[in-house]
Amino acid sequence: RQVQAILGITGDFRTKELVKHIIDNDISAGVITINNVNSDGLDLKHGIYATFMPKPIFGIEGSGMHVHQSLFKGNRNAFFNENDSYYLSKIAKYYIAGLLKHAPEIAAVVSQWVNSYKRLVPGHEAPVYLSWARRNRSDMIRIPGYQPGKENSTRVEFRVPDPACNPYLAFSVMLAAGLEGIEKKYELADPIEENVFEMNSEQREQKGIGSLPGNLSEAISLTENSQLVRKALGDHVFDSFIKNKKIEWDQYRTQVTEYELKKYLPML
Incomplete structure (x- = not known):
């Protein structure tokens, strides 16, 4: 302090x-x-x-860096609408829709390490599925409750980033995703107040709930093909980032881990 x-x-x-x-x-x-x-x-x-490692200990919740976001027009919070049941303006809903739509392709930037995807697994209060709601810890985006007189506190909480990310790059792609939603007026899906982790794949499919990439390799592939991320970071940073992430994944996938030795040596 x-x-x-x-x-x-x-x-x-x-x-x-x-x-x-x-x-x-x-x-x-x-x-x-x-x-x-x-x-x-x-x-x-x-x-x-x-340590700011996303998942340093097996079996317990990892470390996230939930980013609360809002936009202001002058001194007024552009996300607030007193007539909406969630107190969200159209601008806020477009922004949320942008974050949800582009979350898979920005995942490699906001959760940029092999270890990041050990945190992003179902059941440990970390977001995996592309959904939003008010007080649901299984959703990717949460809307903090409105308190009268605190209109400027209206915001969205994006729960994917972890504390080991590069904040300069992470904030760039999050803002780009949200603004893309505003510019193109993305339609926001209905909120999911149920526990998404308890749904089966068929139930999630019926509700149109997608998911994040399951590991760094999948995330890199999505980011590499993203014009939104390339534009947000610029060609030089983008190309260097992708190159370095591919090197990291190649180094990781050739390792023989303690888990493999304990599990397979006795049986193979």
């Missing part, structure tokens, strides 16, 4: 979570980077080790 105060960063501390106050998109990536470096330095000083 003392170091953050010196750096001018305010935050609220909760169980297992650090929640930042409202901050503009153009400086938020820098704040996240400073916070990560700050955490590493303090932890080493006190003889402990901080």
